[in-house]
Amino acid sequence: xxxxxxxxxxxxxxxxxxxxxxxxxxxxxxxxxxxxxxxxxxxxxxxxxxxxxxxxxxxxxxxxxxxxxxxxxxxxxxxxxxxxxxxxxxxxxxxxxxxxxxxxxxxxxxxxxxxxxxxxxxxxxxxxxxxxxxxxxxxxxxxxxxxxxxxxxxxxxxxxxxxxxxxxxxxxxxxxxxxxxxxxxxxxxxxxxxxxxxxxxxxxxxxxxxxxxxxxxxxxxxxxxxxxxxxxxxxxxxxxxxxxxxxxxxxxxxxxxxxxxxxxxxxxxxxxxxxxxxxxxxxxxxxxxxxxxxxxxxxxxxxxxxxxxxxxxxxxxxxxxxxxxx
Numbered sequence: 001x002x003x004x005x006x007x008x009x010x011x012x013x014x015x016x017x018x019x020x021x022x023x024x025x026x027x028x029x030x031x032x033x034x035x036x037x038x039x040x041x042x043x044x045x046x047x048x049x050x051x052x053x054x055x056x057x058x059x060x061x062x063x064x065x066x067x068x069x070x071x072x073x074x075x076x077x078x079x080x081x082x083x084x085x086x087x088x089x090x091x092x093x094x095x096x097x098x099x100x101x102x103x104x105x106x107x108x109x110x111x112x113x114x115x116x117x118x119x120x121x122x123x124x125x126x127x128x129x130x131x132x133x134x135x136x137x138x139x140x141x142x143x144x145x146x147x148x149x150x151x152x153x154x155x156x157x158x159x160x161x162x163x164x165x166x167x168x169x170x171x172x173x174x175x176x177x178x179x180x181x182x183x184x185x186x187x188x189x190x191x192x193x194x195x196x197x198x199x200x201x202x203x204x205x206x207x208x209x210x211x212x213x214x215x216x217x218x219x220x221x222x223x224x225x226x227x228x229x230x231x232x233x234x235x236x237x238x239x240x241x242x243x244x245x246x247x248x249x250x251x252x253x254x255x256x257x258x259x260x261x262x263x264x265x266x267x268x269x270x271x272x273x274x275x276x277x278x279x280x281x282x283x284x285x286x287x288x289x290x291x292x293x294x295x296x297x298x299x300x301x302x303x304x305x306x307x308x309x310x311x312x313x314x315x316x317x318x319x320x321x322x323x324x325x326x
Contacts, residue, residue: 004158006177012146022094023146031136032061038132046128047052048120048269056114056125060107067106071099075231075238097148100137100219101242106210110172123205124268127197130211131190133224137215138186152176152225167228175223185218203264209254 014021040053073080073090076097080090089095108126115122144150148165152175161177163170192214197207220243231238 004179005160005162005174007162008148009146010164012148024096024143025094026148027143028065028098029142031139032057034139035073035129035132037133037135039129042128042131043125043268045264046124047272048128048270051062052118052269053125053128055219056111056118056120059114060111063110063113064103064107065093065098066111068098068100068103069093070106071102072097075099076229096143096149098140100215101239104133109301114169119270121265123208124203124265127203127207128206128268131193131197134186134190134193134211138183138190139188141179141183145177148227150179150226152178152181153227175227178222178225180219181225182222185222186215189218201264204257204261206254206257209250209257212250213247213254216243216250219243220247235250241261246308 009023012023014023034053036057039057040050043053044050069090079085079097080087108122111125111129112122131230145161148163148170151161151163154173155176156174157176159177159180160174161180162174164172166172189211193211196202196210198276202210221241223237223240226237233241259275
């Protein structure tokens, strides 16, 4: 008898009247908001303007979703274009299937467009977003839990994932919750990047490179545990090869960048300091004006008090003279 396990949702879609609410989509949306929120805080701390991260995310997110879907469809084309399959399903993103490799690659293109329009260096923006992206992945992985997908090998561990669905070739049973392993790993990656960025003052894209390298390290061993269908090259899953290649590229960039451009960017957003200075001047002017008005009011009050005292003294003098005459 199983003493403990992680239950799977009975279904991944909930209906609010005629409106379907999909757990997978909610996880992606929440992840995006968290990434933008944290990225905005880090961007401001580096000297950028409020709202810049969100403005560029408007470009990066749609490109990222498109890239993630393209990578999934291309690497698992048989799910959509083989005999008995409906190619229209390739457009049903809400049913799951986003490859992080394609999402980051094409998302970077969208971010580059947004940064270019604002005159901002892409590496600096990527450094600010790096830990937020890792947290977004951690949240997004729970979408796989809603869809009962991407689990690992059978296990009798207390934290085994109980799969109940039998659709698309699934076999109900207890499996390694690889979605949870990757989610926790991504949280660790986010914390690592935040710590390393503070400790070593990373810049020029090195915080982002560290995130990529750390994620690839975890994705490699987690990928080995998965039992879903995947293409293999020399007996190794395609995503493992991708993780190895991307890891090497990230480490190479980190090392070369550290030698050529040590330290961190002094200016991440042109004009941000001027804007802050103007805002401070405006605040100072308003404060000075307010103080001037307060001083004027105080002076006016003092004049009124002095006049009142003079009037009282004059009245007392008149009364005294009247009394003497009497």
